Amino acid sequence: MLRDYMRLALHNIRHRQIRSWLTILGIVVGVAAVVALIAIGQGMQNSVERQFEAIGYNTIIVFPGGTGEHGPAGPGGGMMRMMMGGTSSTAINIEALGRLPQVVRSGVQRIETALVTSERMEGQGFLRITGLSLGITDDFGAYFGGFSLTEGRKFDRSDEAVVILGGQVALDLGVATGDAIQIEGTDFVVIGILEGSESGGGGFTFRNMDTGLFVPIEALEALFGGEGTLSLALIETTQDADVGEVSLMIRGLFRQMGTPVGTLTAEEMSEQLQGVLGTLQMVLAAIAAISLVVGGIGVMNTMYTSVLERTREIGIMKAIGAKDRHVLYLFLVESGFLGAIGGAIGVLLGVGLSSLASRLMGGALAGGPGGGGSATFSASLSPWLIIGALTFSFVLGAIAGVLPARRGAKLQPVEALRYE
Amino acid sequence: MIRLENVIRTYQLGKTQVEALRGVDLQINRGEFVAIMGPSGSGKSTLMHLLGALDQPNGGIVFLNGQDIVQHSRNVLAELRGKKVGFVFQMFNLIPTLSALDNVEYPMMFQGVPRRERRTRAKRLLGLVGLEDRMRHKPSELSGGERQRVAIARALANDPEILLADEPTGNLDSKSGKQIMELLARLNEEHGMTLIVVTHDPAIAGYAQRTIHILDGQIQDLANEREE
Numbered sequence: 215m216l217r218d219y220m221r222l223a224l225h226n227i228r229h230r231q232i233r234s235w236l237t238i239l240g241i242v243v244g245v246a247a248v249v250a251l252i253a254i255g256q257g258m259q260n261s262v263e264r265q266f267e268a269i270g271y272n273t274i275i276v277f278p279g280g281t282g283e284h285g286p287a288g289p290g291g292g293m294m295r296m297m298m299g300g301t302s303s304t305a306i307n308i309e310a311l312g313r314l315p316q317v318v319r320s321g322v323q324r325i326e327t328a329l330v331t332s333e334r335m336e337g338q339g340f341l342r343i344t345g346l347s348l349g350i351t352d353d354f355g356a357y358f359g360g361f362s363l364t365e366g367r368k369f370d371r372s373d374e375a376v377v378i379l380g381g382q383v384a385l386d387l388g389v390a391t392g393d394a395i396q397i398e399g400t401d402f403v404v405i406g407i408l409e410g411s412e413s414g415g416g417g418f419t420f421r422n423m424d425t426g427l428f429v430p431i432e433a434l435e436a437l438f439g440g441e442g443t444l445s446l447a448l449i450e451t452t453q454d455a456d457v458g459e460v461s462l463m464i465r466g467l468f469r470q471m472g473t474p475v476g477t478l479t480a481e482e483m484s485e486q487l488q489g490v491l492g493t494l495q496m497v498l499a500a501i502a503a504i505s506l507v508v509g510g511i512g513v514m515n516t517m518y519t520s521v522l523e524r525t526r527e528i529g530i531m532k533a534i535g536a537k538d539r540h541v542l543y544l545f546l547v548e549s550g551f552l553g554a555i556g557g558a559i560g561v562l563l564g565v566g567l568s569s570l571a572s573r574l575m576g577g578a579l580a581g582g583p584g585g586g587g588s589a590t591f592s593a594s595l596s597p598w599l600i601i602g603a604l605t606f607s608f609v610l611g612a613i614a615g616v617l618p619a620r621r622g623a624k625l626q627p628v629e630a631l632r633y634e
Numbered sequence: 635m636i637r638l639e640n641v642i643r644t645y646q647l648g649k650t651q652v653e654a655l656r657g658v659d660l661q662i663n664r665g666e667f668v669a670i671m672g673p674s675g676s677g678k679s680t681l682m683h684l685l686g687a688l689d690q691p692n693g694g695i696v697f698l699n700g701q702d703i704v705q706h707s708r709n710v711l712a713e714l715r716g717k718k719v720g721f722v723f724q725m726f727n728l729i730p731t732l733s734a735l736d737n738v739e740y741p742m743m744f745q746g747v748p749r750r751e752r753r754t755r756a757k758r759l760l761g762l763v764g765l766e767d768r769m770r771h772k773p774s775e776l777s778g779g780e781r782q783r784v785a786i787a788r789a790l791a792n793d794p795e796i797l798l799a800d801e802p803t804g805n806l807d808s809k810s811g812k813q814i815m816e817l818l819a820r821l822n823e824e825h826g827m828t829l830i831v832v833t834h835d836p837a838i839a840g841y842a843q844r845t846i847h848i849l850d851g852q853i854q855d856l857a858n859e860r861e862e
Contacts, residue, residue, distance in 0.1 A: 533723075534788065535744045537713070
């Protein structure tokens with residue numbers, strides 16, 4: 215019986231092609247927008263999660279100048295600072311972390327702005343110099359996106375006045391490995407150049423590596439003084455440690471020493487970012503859903519017209535034995551089909567749009583630090599999203615058809631037969 | 635088979651009350667071929683709708699197969715129409731988008747007859763009315779006479795006990811009209827189908843065993859009812 219309704223419904227839809235397609239189009243647009251937005255949003259969240267997984271959930275970021283509770287403006291503020299690589303530099307005794315058994319290793323970085331000149335560059339400029347503790351780019355590779363070099367070598371213990379340049383900076387300064395640049399008037403030998411990222415780096419989490427200048431942290435101390443001054447410390451805990459608890463201990467420890475710090479765990483950052491992305495995704499999907507509602511109204515309108523136009527046919531159906539519910543089902547299946555066909559085409563279009571987005575955004579979002587290749591963005595089309603979209607559009611169509619179908623079902627057979 | 639007692643049917647047409655049937659008493663027996671005759675507006679179509687359980691009276695009793703149709707829900711009436719009654723209309727009333735075969739199958743769908751069986755029965759019925767080579771045609775591709783034969787095949791789909799025909803030849807030329815009437819008469823004679831034909835044409839009424847005259851919503855001249 216249901217198959218008969220489906221056959222008849224399809225027959226009727228085909229019979230009124232232009233009107234049917236226009237109605238279906240309304241659903242297509244809505245479904246495509248919702249599917250694409252959810253797929254892209256989910257893809258972004260997955261990408262963020264992968265980046266933080268790469269960093270490791272047992273990594274804690276410590277930045278000085280906190281209130282000892284969280285960052286200056288709560289965890290969110292802390293994150294902003296972290297994303298900028300830490301802005302204010304303060305001396306804290308990072309060695310004190312050795313007292314905590316859960317801390318496996320740590321690394322520090324310090325950021326200063328310095329006057330940089332190069333013989334090959336006309337004029338001069340103030341650039342951000344990042345001082346790194348030895349081994350930090352290996353110990354926390356994911357944070358630095360692998361820190362892979364196109365030429366030269368990384369720092370070693372004996373290095374003093376040496377610098378590794380981001381790919382873009384090397385181009386701007388017009389220097390290669392072995393050349394010298396001047397930072398605050400002191401000669402620094404370029405020992406390595408970072409791989410440029412196609413997109414100019416970025417990623418969701420960390421600042422651009424492409425425009426960075428990296429020196430041993432001791433070299434910054436030599437230039438600017440302030441032993442033990444740092445902008446940010448990365449701490450790896452033992453695998454089984456409770457990261458939240460360790461964060462608490464770290465904040466307590468430094469508060470006691472009179473140099474309060476803020477902490478941020480990878481999990482906290484991930485949650486915050488995902489929270490923001492999730493909200494954004496919800497808002498966009500809700501806007502797209504409005505167009506679905508409009509599409510549903512379109513289906514309702516079409517079905518009302520259809521019932522009116524087929525009043526006589528309904529009369530005939532009833533004369534040859536159709537019950538009210540037969541008429542009801544026929545129209546419901548028909549409007550459900552309008553929804554489902556729109557849903558199916560909408561899903562295909564949504565899949566197309568989101569894979570197009572993957573291609574366009576994939577480059578822009580990948581390749582940045584913190585990914586090490588794992589940051590590659592691709593829209594996430596779960597089977598549930600597709601099944602959900604198809605089911606929803608069928609149900610939407612059917613619901614939109616309820617009132618018109620009921621009107622048809624309730625028609626008096628004699629009156630319907632008389633209808634011209 | 636069919637019995638009407640003091641049946642009243644009124645319509646509200648705008649502000650005026652139209653009395654279509656004003657106390658009709660009538661009995662039709664199984665296997666009879668009855669013509670209901672009257673000028674237009676006499677209430678004969680209204681009477682036919684009541685006989686076919688398409689409509690319900692405002693007063694009186696309509697017994698169909700011993701059941702009072704006033705007592706029944708819309709659902710039961712629909713079932714009654716589907717199983718016991720076959721309609722043939724003046725305007726054919728075929729579904730224009732469906733083929734002859736699909737039109738004949740349609741009533742069986744509402745009775746839940748499996749598709750394969752529907753096909754077989756519909757083909758047999760179209761054969762019975764002489765349209766075996768026109769089964770895939772849409773109504774618009776058929777002549778008036780052919781359309782009416784499709785409609786008769788459709789009316790027979792669920793093997794009804796009563797066949798109701800409202801001016802079945804009203805839209806046909808005389809030759810096709812004659813063929814249709816011969817077909818209907820044959821159904822009555824050979825298959826014992828109770829046949830009620832509503833018409834204003836005395837020639838059509840001539841096929842019937844009995845003619846009931848109706849005028850202004852009332853049965854006329856009851857004494858003459860039993861003419862052969």
